[in-house]
Amino acid sequence: xxxxxxxxxxxxxxASPQALRRRLLVRRFLRRPFAVIGLVVAVAFIxxxxxxxxxxxxxxxxTDFDALLTKPGFHGHLLGTDELGRDILSRIIWGARAxxxxxxxxxxLAIAIxxxxxxxxxxxxGWADLxxxxxxxxxxxxxxxxLAVGLAAILGPSLLNATLAIGIGAVPxxxxxxxxxxxxxxxxxxxxxxxxxxxxxxxxxGRHIVxxxxxxxxxxxxxxVPAAIIGEAALSFxxxxxxxxxxxxxxxxxxxxxxLSQAPSLALYPGLAIFLCSLxxxxxxxxxxxxxxxxxxx
Amino acid sequence: xxxFLLRRAGAALIVIFLASILVFAGVRALPGDPALALGGExxxxxxxxxxxxxxxxxxxxxxxxxxxxxLALHGDLGVDSRQLPVAHTIVSRLPITLELxxxxxxxxxxxxxxxxxxxxxxxxxxxxxxxxxLALVGLSLPHFWLxxxxxxxxxxxxxxLPAGGYxxxxxxxxENLRHMLLPALVxxxxxxxxxxxxxxxxxxxxxxxxxxxxxxxxxxxxxRVVGVHALRNSLITxxxxxxxQLGALISGAVITEQIFGIAGFGRLTVDAVNQxxxxxxxxxxxxxxxxxxxxxxxxxxxxxxxxxRIRVAGAAR
Amino acid sequence: MRFETDQGTTHAVDRMSFTLAPGEVLGLVGESxxxxxxxxxxxxxxxxxxxxxxxxxxxxxxxxxxxSAAHLRRIRGRKISFVFQEPMTSLNPAFTVGRQIGExxxxxxxxxxxxxRARAIELLDLVHIPEPARRVDEYPHQLSGGMRQRVMIAxxxxxxxxxxxxxxxxxxxxxxxxxxxxxLMRELRDRLGTAIILITHNLGVVADIADSVVVxxxxxxAEQAPVHELFAHPQHPYTIGLLGAxxxxxxxxxxxxxxxIPGRVPSLAELPDAxxxxxRCSRADDRSRSSVPELREVRxxxxxxxxxxxxxxxx
Numbered sequence: 046x047x048x049x050x051x052x053x054x055x056x057x058x059x060a061s062p063q064a065l066r067r068r069l070l071v072r073r074f075l076r077r078p079f080a081v082i083g084l085v086v087a088v089a090f091i092x093x094x095x096x097x098x099x100x101x102x103x104x105x106x107x108t109d110f111d112a113l114l115t116k117p118g119f120h121g122h123l124l125g126t127d128e129l130g131r132d133i134l135s136r137i138i139w140g141a142r143a144x145x146x147x148x149x150x151x152x153x154l155a156i157a158i159x160x161x162x163x164x165x166x167x168x169x170x171g172w173a174d175l176x177x178x179x180x181x182x183x184x185x186x187x188x189x190x191x192l193a194v195g196l197a198a199i200l201g202p203s204l205l206n207a208t209l210a211i212g213i214g215a216v217p218x219x220x221x222x223x224x225x226x227x228x229x230x231x232x233x234x235x236x237x238x239x240x241x242x243x244x245x246x247x248x249x250x251g252r253h254i255v256x257x258x259x260x261x262x263x264x265x266x267x268x269x270v271p272a273a274i275i276g277e278a279a280l281s282f283x284x285x286x287x288x289x290x291x292x293x294x295x296x297x298x299x300x301x302x303x304x305l306s307q308a309p310s311l312a313l314y315p316g317l318a319i320f321l322c323s324l325x326x327x328x329x330x331x332x333x334x335x336x337x338x339x340x341x342x343x
Numbered sequence: 344x345x346x347f348l349l350r351r352a353g354a355a356l357i358v359i360f361l362a363s364i365l366v367f368a369g370v371r372a373l374p375g376d377p378a379l380a381l382g383g384e385x386x387x388x389x390x391x392x393x394x395x396x397x398x399x400x401x402x403x404x405x406x407x408x409x410x411x412x413x414l415a416l417h418g419d420l421g422v423d424s425r426q427l428p429v430a431h432t433i434v435s436r437l438p439i440t441l442e443l444x445x446x447x448x449x450x451x452x453x454x455x456x457x458x459x460x461x462x463x464x465x466x467x468x469x470x471x472x473x474x475x476x477l478a479l480v481g482l483s484l485p486h487f488w489l490x491x492x493x494x495x496x497x498x499x500x501x502x503x504l505p506a507g508g509y510x511x512x513x514x515x516x517x518e519n520l521r522h523m524l525l526p527a528l529v530x531x532x533x534x535x536x537x538x539x540x541x542x543x544x545x546x547x548x549x550x551x552x553x554x555x556x557x558x559x560x561x562x563x564x565x566x567r568v569v570g571v572h573a574l575r576n577s578l579i580t581x582x583x584x585x586x587x588q589l590g591a592l593i594s595g596a597v598i599t600e601q602i603f604g605i606a607g608f609g610r611l612t613v614d615a616v617n618q619x620x621x622x623x624x625x626x627x628x629x630x631x632x633x634x635x636x637x638x639x640x641x642x643x644x645x646x647x648x649x650x651x652r653i654r655v656a657g658a659a660r
Numbered sequence: 661m662r663f664e665t666d667q668g669t670t671h672a673v674d675r676m677s678f679t680l681a682p683g684e685v686l687g688l689v690g691e692s693x694x695x696x697x698x699x700x701x702x703x704x705x706x707x708x709x710x711x712x713x714x715x716x717x718x719x720x721x722x723x724x725x726x727x728s729a730a731h732l733r734r735i736r737g738r739k740i741s742f743v744f745q746e747p748m749t750s751l752n753p754a755f756t757v758g759r760q761i762g763e764x765x766x767x768x769x770x771x772x773x774x775x776x777r778a779r780a781i782e783l784l785d786l787v788h789i790p791e792p793a794r795r796v797d798e799y800p801h802q803l804s805g806g807m808r809q810r811v812m813i814a815x816x817x818x819x820x821x822x823x824x825x826x827x828x829x830x831x832x833x834x835x836x837x838x839x840x841x842x843x844l845m846r847e848l849r850d851r852l853g854t855a856i857i858l859i860t861h862n863l864g865v866v867a868d869i870a871d872s873v874v875v876x877x878x879x880x881x882a883e884q885a886p887v888h889e890l891f892a893h894p895q896h897p898y899t900i901g902l903l904g905a906x907x908x909x910x911x912x913x914x915x916x917x918x919x920x921i922p923g924r925v926p927s928l929a930e931l932p933d934a935x936x937x938x939x940r941c942s943r944a945d946d947r948s949r950s951s952v953p954e955l956r957e958v959r960x961x962x963x964x965x966x967x968x969x970x971x972x973x974x975x
Contacts, residue, residue, distance in 0.1 A: 183358055185587055190594030191631065194616050199372055275485045279598055282487055283613065298488060302602070305506075309495045316488030324483035331479060554752040557744060560706055561764045561815070562737035565729075575754040651754060651799040 073336045080332020086325035094141040101139060103132035106290050117310055124314050127297070128304060133311070136292040137318050143293040144322060147208045147277035147286075148270040154212030155219050156266060162216075163223025164250055168231055178224070181217045189214025189276065197285040204277070204293075207286035211276040215269050222265055226258040233257075260337040267330035271323030278319050294319050351643050355636040362632035363415070363625075367408050370624050411625065420626035424618065429626035432611065437630070439509055440596055440608035442519075446527035447592065451534030452585065456578075458535070459542020463550060464569055474539060481536025486595060490529040490602040497525060507604035526603045530595045534588050541584045545577035552576070579650045586642035589635060673699050673879040676715075680823065683853040685845075687870035687887065689863060689902065695879040696859045697745065700825045704736055719823075738768040741816035745828035745859075747808035751800040757784075757811045758796035764818045783814040787844060806837040813844065820852050827859045842869050863902055867891060875899050878936035881955060885962040895958055895969035897941050935967070943968040 074080060093100055108129045115126040117133075124133040166177040193210035200206045230236055236253050244252075280286035281295025289296050294315040301311035395401045399410060414421065420429035462474035498506035504525055510518040549555060550573050558572040597609035612631070615623035673695040680686055688696045701707050703717045703724060717724040719740065724732065736742075744750040752760060761783055762776030771779060777796065784792035787810040800808055809829060816824055826845065830838040846869060848854050858870060866873055866887065873890045875883040875898065883896040894900045935953050938944035945967070953965045 185590075188590040188593035188631075188635075190597050191612070191628070194597075194613065195369060197616070199369070271483055275483075278485055279487060279594070283598065283601060298491065302491065305491065305495055306499045309499065312488070312491040312495065316485060316491065319485045319488060320483055323485075324480065327479050327483050553744060553746050553749040556701075556706055557742075557750045557812075557815075558752070560704060560736055560742040560744070561767065562733045562735070563763065563767055564733065572752050572755075576752070579754070649754070651756075652801050 070336050074332060077332045077335060079328045080336070083325045083328025083330075083332060086321065087329055090141055090322045090325065091145055093138055094145040097139050097142055101132075101135040103135040106292070107131065116308075117314075125308070125310055127300065127311055128308075133297075133314055136297060137294065137315055139292040140294045140297060140315065140318070141322070143204055143281070143287045143291070144274045144277055144319070147204060147211060148274040148326075151208045151212035151215065151273040151276070152266050152269045154209070155215035155269060156262065158213070159216045159219030160223045160255075160262070163220045163225075164227050164254065166220070167224040167227025168246070168250060168254070170228075174224070177220065181220045181224075184217040185221065187214070187217070190279070193276075193280050193285055197280075202280075202285045202288060204281075204287045204291075207277055207280040208273075210280070211273045214276070215273065219265060219269070222261065223258065226261050227254055230254045230257050260333075264330055264334045264337060267326055267333055271326040271330075274323050274326070275319060348640075348644065348647070351640055355640055358636050359629070359632050363412060363629050364408065366625055366628040366632075367411065368404070370621050371404060415626075415629065420629070421622040423615075423623040424620045429622050432623070433608070433626055433630050436606065436608045436611045439511075439605060440600070442512065443523060443526055443530060443599065443605070443607060444592060444596055446523055447530035447534065447595075448585065449531075450527055451531035452538060453535075454531065455535035455538025456542050456581065459539040459581075460546055460569070460574065460577075462539065462543045463546030466547065471543075475543070478536045478539040478543075481532055481539070484532065484536075486529045486533050487598045487602050489532060490525070490599060493525045493529065494602070507602070509605045509607070522603075522605075526599050526605065529602075530592065530599045533591060533595060534585075537588055537591075538581060538584060542577060542581055545580040546573060549573035549576045575649070579646065582642055582646045582649060586639055586646075589638055589642075593631065593635070673702070676876070676879075676881055678874050678881075678884070680855045680857065682822070682855055683849055684872065685849060685856045685858060685870045687866035687873040688857060688859045688876065689861065689866055689873055690876035690882075691861055691902075694876045696861075696876055697827050699876075700742075700827060700857060700859055703825070704740060704742065705732060706742070734768070737764050737816075737821075738819045739821055740823040740825065741819070741821040743809075743812045743816045743824065743826040743829050745831060747805055747812055750812060751808055753800055756797050756799055757803065761796075761811065761815045761818055764815055768819050779818070780814075783818055784811070786817070787811070787814045788840060789814075806834070809837075809841065810844075813841065817848060821854060823855045823857065824848065825857045825859070828861070829858070830860070830862070830865060838865070845869065863891075875902070880936060880952075881963075881965060882937070883962075883964045883966075884955070885959075889959065889962050893959060893962070895962065895964040896937075896966045897943050897968075898937050935965075937966075 108131055117125040124137070126132055127136070162177055166174040189210060192214055193207060196206045196210045231254065236249060239249050239253050277286055278293070278295035278298070281293045282299045283295075284299065287293035287296055289300075297315035298312060301308070301315070304311050392401075399407050402410075411421065418430055420433070423429050423432065458474045458477065462471045465471045494506045497504045505522050508522060510522050512519045550569070552573075555568060555573050558568045563572075593609070596607070597613060599605070600607045600609040601613070608627070608631075611623070612627045614620075615627050676695070676699050678686060678688075688700065690696050698707065698711075702711070702713045705713070705725065707713070713725055715725065719735065722731070724735065727735070751757065758777055758780045761780040762771070762773070765771045765776040765779055766773070781792045781796050784795055789795050789807055789810055795803070795807070800811070803811065813826075813829065816826075824845070829845075830841055842865065845856055845858075849856060856869075858866065860866060870887045872886045873884070874881060875890075875896065877896075877898050883890065883894070883899045885893075885895075890899065891903070894903055933952060934950055935941070935944065935948040938948040941948065943966075947967050953967050955963045955965045958964050958969050
């Protein structure tokens with residue numbers, strides 16, 4: 046905290062403590078240029094994914110056999126065309142849909158599964174905690190790709206199954222974090238006071254513990270999204286995720302592999318999209334971590 | 344320490360056992376009739392029945408499992424759809440992946456630990472910000488894309504290194520390294536990014552510890568203070584992280600082998616699933632599970648060697 | 661001396677000075693947070709980079725605060741050694757105590773690994789650790805707090821230093837061990853003529869071993885005198901308060917309870933342009949609250965920084 050923030054506190058004395066804290070957090074966030082850039086770019090990627098039909102200059106699947114493997118900038122194709130004459134920029138824009146979908150839904154799925162498990166382990170402890178922690182430890186380093194391969198083998202390869210595999214793969218790590226937070230929070234005075242005052246477990250968990258781990262969860266969610274985006278791209282690259290001709294960054298890279306010497310830009314732009322998209326989320330997550338817990342930066 | 348390791352080894356055996364049951368059941372949940380796959384073009388019910396009987400597919404699953412497990416314990420993992428012994432295939436592919444993983448861990452650890460230490464020692468200075476940013480970039484970089492870029496640069500444009508393939512160490516050690524360089528770089532980069540971040544925060548903790556001040560007060564050189572007293576304690580934390588990165592490393596190996604056209608264990612796994620090859624899938628997964636468990640055990644051993652609190656049970660608290 | 665932190669500059673210690681003769685034991689006294697430890701660490705430049713130290717520390721004719729890193733290293737642990745106050749965390753958990761003691765010997769005395777180990781056993785014996793030959797190969801977590809403290813001392817004594825700086829060496833130890841450690845320091849002083857700076861908030865320990873005393877308050881020197889003089893004729897109201905706070909027959913008031921000094925030590929960020937003790941002092945007047953009292957000699961070699969010195973307890 047610096048003098049600037051102290052002044053801000055002085056001026057905003059009338060506001061409620063929550064509003065005050067929120068204003069302080071926003072202020073701290075705005076002072077981190079990389080985090081702000083990350084937020085802007087991440088939001089831009091999401092917007093592009095949502096509004097793909099209006100943003101993309103061409104259809105993603107429209108082939109043009111008069112313009113195969115066009116170099117970037119020629120014939121009205123800003124990033125060039127692929128081996129079937131499809132516009133790279135448009136395919137990247139449409140491909141953002143698969144990536145953002147996988148990133149967001151896998152993260153939501155993981156949190157929806159992990160947080161209740163973590164709450165149970167951390168709040169009730171005892172044998173439930175023992176069993177959950179043991180299983181989590183074993184699964185923590187389980188290669189998610191093997192899981193994805195298995196799911197793809199049983200259910201068939203698709204974006205949905207890739208998302209499922211990525212989401213499930215992220216569960217153990219999140220369980221561990223949710224459990225740790227719960228363990229720490231249940232020792233807090235206000236939680237103990239609630240327990241002493243006879244609050245039911247549901248009230249203690251729902252009103253006191255969960256709201257107080259929101260900032261941690263937000264940070265974790267923000268850094269899980271880019272991992273999931275890369276995971277989806279990897280699975281699609283291997284043919285275990287999005288199936289052609291649906292555009293996806295991973296599929297585009299897989300296609301580009303055959304033309305590395307003739308058209309290296311085919312491999313360049315989709316990868317750059319994955320990289321920038323996950324970097325923006327990672328920058329945002331890193332910034333949020335600092336904002337919520339300035340001690341970690343030191 | 345003996346008791347600790349014994350407990351870990353026991354847990355490892357249980358994990359392998361569970362994994363074997365899981366994969367056996369999982370494989371039987373795969374869509375499609377394995378007899379059809381084995382029979383190839385031949386759809387004659389009599390032939391299919393014969394195949395089912397030959398492979399024991401007409402028996403209850405628990406019996407099938409018991410038979411398979413008994414043979415597996417003796418190193419016999421059955422034959423795949425091309426009638427090749429699974430164990431032999433795995434043994435021929437495994438060393439390639441082990442070499443790749445070993446080189447990647449070596450490279451990733453060296454780079455990650457080094458940059459992490461530099462960032463921590465020079466905290467708040469430009470080199471710290473640069474290292475921290477580099478780690479974030481490393482985390483955001485899909486390594487299969489990095490692989491493609493490296494191929495374009497070093498193989499296609501500069502022609503310095505081969506774009507893929509594998510030459511065994513026994514055949515030609517130099518060529519072997521030339522083929523392994525890019526894949527190991529790609530696979531190790533992800534590990535190094537994670538390690539750098541962990542190393543930085545672990546070193547920051549160590550450097551502010553009282554025992555580091557003691558080391559300085561003893562008149563030790565800054566190199567010894569940082570490189571011996573602070574580093575040793577940080578490495579304890581980081582060993583755990585390497586263990587936790589194992590899953591990512593295995594996933595990464597599969598993709599890396601795909602990009603560089605290396606016929607290793609990861610490639611074999613993907614092929615096995617794509618070809619619905621029962622025996623091969625079972626063999627691959629059980630070997631992967633065993634390998635995973637063994638490496639985890641090795642990490643535990645390394646951890647306890649570095650950390651005297653585990654190695655020597657405390658006499659006094 | 662000041663710390664430059666994110667929160668702005670903090671002045672930890674101001675106008676601090678003392679001299680130390682060979683074989684002298686100097687007690688540096690004050691409540692926690694008054695700058696005792698910071699002062700002692702500043703001498704060997706052991707403070708973090710955020711600390712800015714102005715002034716000089718002359719040792720054997722050279723200024724340690726201006727010395728080169730290499731020169732400083734030859735003095736640290738060799739000529740001036742330190743016993744830190746946290747025995748639990750000041751030893752490295754990853755190495756045996758023998759190795760940590762031996763490290764100093766190998767660094768400064770050029771001993772081989774084997775010689776260093778043999779000498780480490782001798783040193784452990786010297787600080788009265790039982791079974792030194794076994795303990796030498798043990799890790800800090802296997803030793804009790806008292807033993808770790810003695811290991812720290814053994815490490816500090818390894819090279820027969822000219823000055824030993826001991827920061828609260830007896831806090832958190834039980835009384836018998838406390839006495840043993842003080843005996844050890846006395847022995848060292850008598851045998852080698854080592855000068856000792858003993859940092860403590862415990863005046864009882866000071867009375868036991870020190871030759872002269874510096875009382876610090878909020879980063880400044882409050883009073884300085886030979887030990888008998890100080891105990892017989894304390895002048896600064898703060899010193900008088902401290903004396904009232906130690907458990908000895910004369911210091912206990914009618915109710916049989918320890919007398920406490922009302923109020924608390926001011927934060928170092930706000931070192932005032934006034935007597936820092938004024939807010940807690942019954943003798944304080946407008947002068948105390950508007951200017952900093954200079955140190956002056958009120959009795960032979962007895963210095964006080966107070967506008968209203970006197971031996972009478974404050975009303």
